[in-house]
Amino acid sequence: MKSIFKISEYKPETNQIIIRFCRLHAPKNIDEYRPVSLDLDEDIDLYDIETFTQTIMRKAGEKWIERHEDSEELLFENIPETPKGMFNIEDLVGKVISCETYKQSREAIKMRKVEL
């Protein structure tokens, strides 16, 4: 997923910025997302544009983009079901299924619940 940010203000007296984050393919104009005030403290690496971008996204961007995702309107057609019971691919056809997406280095464990 690609993300974007836009700084709307820099306050040199307090070394703060007002910034907005969203996904590159967000459904709204970035200016419509909630602005956030951030201190340009030691957690933000101001060495160059690359380090600035990486650290600002790690410190704040990823969290805010996740919040936007959770608060965005959910289309009725996209409301997921939670299938239970034995796995059967035919039962899933036509259903909307919710799933977590993990970091690339993580793979899901195939666990099986057993009734004893």
Add this chain to the structure above:
Amino acid sequence: MTIPRYKHFFKKLDKFSVCAIKADPNWIGVERDVECLGAYHYVVHGRAKVGVPFKEEYFEVKSKDFFSMQHLFPTVMMDIQDDFYMIGFSALHRKEKWDGRLVTEPTVMVQKESHLICFDGNPIVNGKQLERFDYADLSPDRTYEINLNGGALGLFTEVSV
């Protein structure tokens, strides 16, 4: 030169999560508890040194060991000695406290709802043969007949909320 590789596995369930790592010899990894709330671990195979970065003290774990790293939090380092495979039991939230142990007795009764996880082999519980990553909820009103059958079963109970 071959760069040691590792792979991380994860599954979030209703009341806890399970993670696992597979790592090559000489792989070194550091993990913070913001990323993992691993309460207990079982070594399927291999050996590793476990400690805190920049501290001299460490302990070694090997195949079939069941142990906790919670006392080392917030930052844990692992230095893999042999081809390594470890499974972990994790809380969902930092405030949760869990008791965990390997089952060794032929019969298990629990005082409150608990969870059984098959870490290795094919144990038989109440006549059902399990395999790795099978899990079950245990009720306090029942008795569970266990035949470890050379395998390993973890038993976990949440002790506070």
